[in-house]
Amino acid sequence: MNLLANPELRRNYRSQMRPGRTIATAAIIAALSLSYGYAVYKEGEGTTPEGEWGQQLFATAFWIQVVALAIGGGFACLVAISREKEQNTFDFQRVTRLTPLELALGKLFGAPALSYFVTLCLIPVALIGAVVGRMNFGLILAAYAVLFITVAAWHGLALLVSLLMERNAASAGGLFYLVLIGMASLPDNGPLGLGMMSPFYAGSMLSAQAAEATAANPIIYGSRHWDSFFGLSMPHGVALAVLSAIFLAWILLALSRNIKRDPAVYELYSPEQSLGLALYMNLVMVGFFEWKDFTGHDAHHLMTFVNLSLFFALGLTVMRNRDRLRRRINELGDRASGWLASFWPATYVLGGFLAVGLGILVVIGIRYGDGNWNTGAAVVSLVLSGFWLARDILFVQFMNLTRVRRPLTMAILYLVIYYTCAGIVFGTLAMFNPSRAPFAAIFLPSLGLTLEPRNWEAHSVAWILAVAAQIPLLFVLAMMQKQKLAELSERPEPTVAAPVSAD
Amino acid sequence: MIHIENLTKEYDLSGKRGQVLAADRLTFDIPAGEIFGLVGPNGAGKTTTLKMLCGLLMPTGGRVTVNGIDVERQPEAAQKHIGYLADFFSVYDDLKAWEYLDYFGHAYKMDSAAIPARVTEVIGLMGLESKRDAFIGGLSRGMKQRLGIARAILHDPPVLVLDEPASGLDPKARHELKLLIKNLHRTGKTIFITSHVLSDLEEICTSIGILEKGRLMRLGSLDQILRGDSAATGPAPRRLRIKLAAAGFALGDWLAAQPGVTGVTLEPATPAGGAPVPATGAIFHLAGSESQIADLVRALVTAGAPVCGVEEITESLEQLFFRISSGEVM
Numbered sequence: 096m097n098l099l100a101n102p103e104l105r106r107n108y109r110s111q112m113r114p115g116r117t118i119a120t121a122a123i124i125a126a127l128s129l130s131y132g133y134a135v136y137k138e139g140e141g142t143t144p145e146g147e148w149g150q151q152l153f154a155t156a157f158w159i160q161v162v163a164l165a166i167g168g169g170f171a172c173l174v175a176i177s178r179e180k181e182q183n184t185f186d187f188q189r190v191t192r193l194t195p196l197e198l199a200l201g202k203l204f205g206a207p208a209l210s211y212f213v214t215l216c217l218i219p220v221a222l223i224g225a226v227v228g229r230m231n232f233g234l235i236l237a238a239y240a241v242l243f244i245t246v247a248a249w250h251g252l253a254l255l256v257s258l259l260m261e262r263n264a265a266s267a268g269g270l271f272y273l274v275l276i277g278m279a280s281l282p283d284n285g286p287l288g289l290g291m292m293s294p295f296y297a298g299s300m301l302s303a304q305a306a307e308a309t310a311a312n313p314i315i316y317g318s319r320h321w322d323s324f325f326g327l328s329m330p331h332g333v334a335l336a337v338l339s340a341i342f343l344a345w346i347l348l349a350l351s352r353n354i355k356r357d358p359a360v361y362e363l364y365s366p367e368q369s370l371g372l373a374l375y376m377n378l379v380m381v382g383f384f385e386w387k388d389f390t391g392h393d394a395h396h397l398m399t400f401v402n403l404s405l406f407f408a409l410g411l412t413v414m415r416n417r418d419r420l421r422r423r424i425n426e427l428g429d430r431a432s433g434w435l436a437s438f439w440p441a442t443y444v445l446g447g448f449l450a451v452g453l454g455i456l457v458v459i460g461i462r463y464g465d466g467n468w469n470t471g472a473a474v475v476s477l478v479l480s481g482f483w484l485a486r487d488i489l490f491v492q493f494m495n496l497t498r499v500r501r502p503l504t505m506a507i508l509y510l511v512i513y514y515t516c517a518g519i520v521f522g523t524l525a526m527f528n529p530s531r532a533p534f535a536a537i538f539l540p541s542l543g544l545t546l547e548p549r550n551w552e553a554h555s556v557a558w559i560l561a562v563a564a565q566i567p568l569l570f571v572l573a574m575m576q577k578q579k580l581a582e583l584s585e586r587p588e589p590t591v592a593a594p595v596s597a598d
Numbered sequence: 599m600i601h602i603e604n605l606t607k608e609y610d611l612s613g614k615r616g617q618v619l620a621a622d623r624l625t626f627d628i629p630a631g632e633i634f635g636l637v638g639p640n641g642a643g644k645t646t647t648l649k650m651l652c653g654l655l656m657p658t659g660g661r662v663t664v665n666g667i668d669v670e671r672q673p674e675a676a677q678k679h680i681g682y683l684a685d686f687f688s689v690y691d692d693l694k695a696w697e698y699l700d701y702f703g704h705a706y707k708m709d710s711a712a713i714p715a716r717v718t719e720v721i722g723l724m725g726l727e728s729k730r731d732a733f734i735g736g737l738s739r740g741m742k743q744r745l746g747i748a749r750a751i752l753h754d755p756p757v758l759v760l761d762e763p764a765s766g767l768d769p770k771a772r773h774e775l776k777l778l779i780k781n782l783h784r785t786g787k788t789i790f791i792t793s794h795v796l797s798d799l800e801e802i803c804t805s806i807g808i809l810e811k812g813r814l815m816r817l818g819s820l821d822q823i824l825r826g827d828s829a830a831t832g833p834a835p836r837r838l839r840i841k842l843a844a845a846g847f848a849l850g851d852w853l854a855a856q857p858g859v860t861g862v863t864l865e866p867a868t869p870a871g872g873a874p875v876p877a878t879g880a881i882f883h884l885a886g887s888e889s890q891i892a893d894l895v896r897a898l899v900t901a902g903a904p905v906c907g908v909e910e911i912t913e914s915l916e917q918l919f920f921r922i923s924s925g926e927v928m
Contacts, residue, residue: 102704109701110692183688187749190652190682191705192674355673357656418658421608425659498610 103193103201111208120209121216128220131155149227156221157238158298160214162280164246165294168207169276172253173269175206176354177260195351203247203254203347234300241332241339242297248339249276249294251346258354259361292335300332324382338379345372360419363412366440370447376405377451381458391463395473396545398455399480402448403544410444410488411503414495417583424584432580437573440492441485448484452477469548475558479536479543482565486540489572496579514539533557537564599630599757599788600651604660607646607812620646622812623660628805630756633779633789635799637915638809639923644792645685647809648761651790652682664757678706681750685762685792687742691735695726695745698734699752706753720748724778740771747775751782758782760791764798776802796916806915808922815922824912835860835883838891840898841907845876852901856894858885881911 098104132152139148179185188198204211225235253272260268279293290296300320322334349363364372380401386394415423423431430436456473487510494506517538521527526535527542529550534557536542543561551558607621620643628634636644649655651662653673662669667676690698696717703713721730724744729737734745743763750758760779764772772795779802783789793799799806806823808816816823825834835858842849853862865879884891891908899905913921 100704102701105704106690106693106697106701109697110690183684183686184690186649186654186684187682187688187702188705189654190677190680191702192678192707193705194674357654360656417610418656421658422656425606 098200098204101197101201101205103188103198104205105201107201107205108208112212116209117212120212124213124216128156128217132220132223146228149224150230151224151228153221153224153228153230153235154298154301156217156224157301160217160221161242161294161298163210163213163217164207164242165249165276165280166273167213168210168246168250169253169272170269171206171208171210172203172250173257173272175202175254176257177268189355195353195355196347199254199347199350199354203250203350206254207250230301237332238297238300241300241336242294244336244343245292245294245297245339248343248346251343251350255346255350258350259363261358291331292338296332296335322383323385334383341375345375359416360422362419364409366413366443369409369413373402373405373409373447373451377402377455381455386462391459391468392473392548394463395456395459395476398459399452399477400544402451402455403480403484406444406448406451406484407488409447410440410484411491413440413443414488414492414503415439416495416502417498420496420580420583424580429584432577432584434573434577436580437577438489438569439576441489441569441573444488445481445485448481449477452481467548469551471555472546472548472551475551475562476543476546479540479546479558479562479565482562482569483540483543486565486568486572489569489576493572493576493579496576496583514541530554533561536561540565599632599665600628600634600790601663602626602628602647602651602660603662605647605650605657605662606659607643607650607655608658609646619643619812621650621657621660624812624814625660626807626814626817628788628790630788631783631786632805633783633791633803635803635806636790636792636809637794637796637799637806637919638792641811642809643812644809645761648682648759648790648792652680652759653677654682678753679755679757681753681755681758683746683750683758683760683763685765687739687746687766689734689742689745691733694731694733695737696721696730698745699748702749702752708753716752716754720752723751724748725774740767743767743771743775747778751787756786756788758787758789758791760789762792762794764793764795772798796919797914800915808919810922816918820915821912824915824918835885836891837881837911838884839865839879839881839907839909839911840895840905841865841879842877843904843906845878847901847903849877849880849903852898852903853880853882856897858890859883859894860885879907 135148135152135155139151176185179188193201224230225232256268256272275289276293279289280295281290290299320331322329322331324334348368352365353361353363363369377398380398384394384398389397420431423436435442456470456477459473460468460470490510491503491506494509495502499505521535521539525531530553532542532550533554536558537560540561543558546558603625605621605624606619608617609620610617622643624647636647638644646655650657651664651669653669653676656670664676665679667679669676690701693701699717699720700713703717704710708716721727724747726741726744726748729741734742737745743766747760747763750760763779764775767775776798779789779791783802791799791803800820803820805819806816807814808823825836840849840853850862850864853859860883862880862882864877865881866875866877884894886894891910895905895908
C-alpha cells in the first residue's frame with residue numbers, strides 16, 4: 096500500500112495546498128522567522144553565553160511546530176469526518192473501492208496537511224537555531240520522532256472522535272479533545288501527567304537537554320524521564336514512542352472496522368478484539384507499575400479501579416443498540432432474545448474483568464505474599480467490583496434499548512445522579528463506618544473497591560452478603576433487558592400487496 | 599442484475615413515536631438493461647431502499663445482490679458495479695471539476711494511466727468542457743448535478759443508482775437529464791432511479807415499482823402496472839372505447855353478447871330522466887389479449903357497425919400513484 100498514492104491523502108493536499116495559499120503561508124513564516132531570529136540575536140548579543148540565542152530560537156520554532164501539529168492538526172482531524180457527514184460527501188467516499196484502512200490513513204495524514212506544511216516551513220529556522228546553539232542532533236532527531244509518532248496517535252484519536260460523534264454532537268466531541276490536549280499542554284505536564292503522554296513531551300525532552308547542555312551531559316534527564324518496564328529501564332521518550340505507535344494501531348483498527356459501515360451499527364471492536372485491548376492495557380499497566388511506591392492492597396485497589404474503568408469502556412464499545420438487535424433477532428431468531436442474550440454485555444465484561452483481576456491478584460500475591468496481604472479481602476473486593484461493573488453495564492445496555500434520545504448519555508447521567516444521591520444519604524446516615532459499610536455496599540458496591548483487610552476480617556459474613564445481594568439485582572436488570580428484546584422481536588403484519596414480476 | 603430478497607429495514611422514530619418499516623420484505627429482480635423507476639411519496643422508503651442497495655445502510659433483514667455479489671458481505675466488490683448519485687448536491691467545493699473526477703477515478707481503483715482520458719471523456723459526455731478547470735464551488739446546481747452523474751458513471755459501472763436526480767433542476771436541465779439517462783440506457787446500463795416527477799419516469803422507465811410505507815404496491819412494466827395486472831389474478835381486463843360513425847347499430851346489446859366483455863357503458867350517456875340518446879360509442883372491459891381485441895373489432899365490423907375508432911383507455915402513472923397514495927386502491 097503506497098501511502099503517497101492514497102487518493103484521499105492526495106485530495107486533502109490538493110484542496111489545502113493551493114499554490115496561493117502555500118506561498119502565502121511560507122512567506123509569512125519566513126518573515127516571522129527572520130524578524131524573530133533577528134530579535135533574539137540582538138537581545139542575546141553580549142549578554143548571554145555564545146550561541147544561547149540559537150537554542151532559544153530552536154525552542155520557539157519547535158514549540159510552534161508542536162502546537163501547530165497537536166492543536167491545529169488535531170482540530171483538522173476532529174472535523175475531517177464530521178464535516179464530510181454534514182456536507183453529505185461522506186457517503187460517496189463510502190461507496191468507492193477504497194479499503195477502510197486506505198480511507199482512514201488518507202484522512203489521518205491528509206486532514207492536517209496545512210499543519211504539516213507549517214511544521215515543514217519552520218524546519219529551516221529550527222535547524223539554524225540548533226546549529227548556532229550547538230545542540231545535540233541525535234536528541235533533536237529523537238524529539239522529532241517522538242513528536243511525529245505521538246501526534247499521529249493523537250490525530251488518530253481525534254479522527255475516531257470525529258467518526259463516532261453524531262452530527263449535532265460533533266462540537267461536544269471536539270471540546271472533549273481540545274480539553275484533553277489543552278490539559279496536556281499545561282506546564283509541569285498538566286493534570287494526571289497527561290503531558291507525559293502527549294506530543295508536548297517532545298518539548299520537555301529538549302528543555303531537559305538545554306538545561307543539561309552546559310554540563311556536557313546532554314542525555315541525562317531527571318528521574319521522571321526514565322521508565323521501567325518489568326525491570327527494564329528505558330528513556331520515557333522511547334517508551335512513549337512505542338506506546339503511541341501501538342495506541343495508533345489500536346485506533347486504526349477501530350477506524351478501519353467502522354469508517355465504511357452504516358453508522359447505526361458502529362462497533363469499535365469485536366468482543367475478542369476488546370478483550371485483547373484489555374489484556375494489552377493490563378500488560379502495560381503491570382509492566383510500568385512502580386511497585387515500590389505502594390502497599391499490596393493499595394496496588395490492588397488502584398489496578399482494580401483502572402480495570403473497572405477499562406472494562407466499563409470496553410462494555411460500551413460492545414454494547415448493542417436497537418438496530419443491531421433487530422438484525423440479530425432476524426438472523427438468530429429466539430436465540431437472540433433469550434436469557435443469555437439478556438445478560439449481554441455483563442457476561443462478557445464480568446468474565447474478562449474477573450479473569451484479568453485474578454491474574455493481577457496472583458502477581459500481587461506473589462510479590463506481597465509475606466507482608467500485610469489478605470487474599471480473602473482482595474478476592475471479595477474484586478468480585479464485588481465485578482458485580483458492580485456488571486450491574487451498571489447492564490443498566491446502560493437496557494437504557495440503550497429504550498427510545499429516549501441519546502440513551503447512553505442519559506444512562507450515564509442517571510448513574511451519576513443515583514450514586515451522588517446514595518452517597519449523600521448514606522453519608523448522612525453514617526453508613527460508611529466499618530460495621531455498616533457492607534450494607535451500604537449493597538447499593539454502593541464501590542465501597543468494595545477500598546476494602547481493607549481489618550474491615551474484611553471483622554465483618555466477613557456481611558461482606559459476603561453484600562456480594563450475594565448483587566446477584567438478584569443483576570437478574571432484575573437482565574429481566575428488564577429481556578422485555579426490551581421481546582418488544583424488538585415483535586414483527587409487523589405481512590405485506591398484502593401481490594406484485595407481479597417485472598419480467 | 600439486481601436481486602432484492604426480503605429486504606427489510608425497521609427504524610425507530612425519534613422520541614417515543616414508535617417504529618416504522620421503511621422497507622417491508624421487498625422482493626424483486628431488475629434484469630440487466632432495464633431502467634427501473636421506484637416511485638412513492640416522501641417517507642415511502644425509496645432512499646432507504648437505494649442506500650441498502652449501495653451498501654450504505656445495513657438492512658434489518660434480507661439481502662441484495664448486484665451482479666451476483668452480496669452487497670452486505672462484499673461491499674467493496676459490489677460497489678465496483680454500482681454508480682451512485684444521491685438526492686443532494688454534495689461535492690467538494692474546493693476542488694476543480696477535473697480534480698474531483700480524478701479523485702474518484704483513483705478511489706474506484708481505475709487504471710491510473712486510463713484516468714485522465716476517461717475524465718476527459720465523461721466531462722465531454724456531460725457537456726462540462728468549459729467548466730473543466732473551474733472550482734466546483736462556483737458551478738450552478740445543474741452543473742453540479744451533471745458533475746455528480748459524471749462521478750457516478752466514471753468507473754463505467756453496469757448499474758447506476760440515481761436518487762431523485764432531477765430534483766432542484768430547471769425544466770431545461772431536466773430535459774437534458776432525461777436524454778442523458780436514455781443515452782446511458784442505450785449503452786447497456788441498468789438504471790435504478792427514483793423520482794417525484796412521474797411524467798419523466800413514465801417516459802424513460804421500462805419497469806416501475808410503486809412503494810408506499812415500505813411496501814411494494816405495484817411492480818412490473820409500465821403497461822402492466824397501468825392496466826392493473828397482478829400475479830394472483832393474471833392480466834387485468836382491458837378498458838376499451840369504441841366509437842361509431844353514426845347511431846343506429848345496437849352496440850350495447852351486441853357487446854353484451856360477446857364472451858369476455860363486461861361493464862358496458864354507452865356513449866353518450868342517457869341524461870337522468872331524459873329521453874334515450876342513440877349510442878355512437880361504448881366503453882367496456884375485455885378480458886383478453888390484443889389479438890382478441892382485433893377479433894372483436896373484426897366481428898363488430900362484419901356485423902355492420904360503422905366503426906370509426908377503437909382505443910384502449912389507460913390511467914397515467916400519476917393518476918394511479920395518487921389513487922394508491924390516497925388508499926383508494928391497494
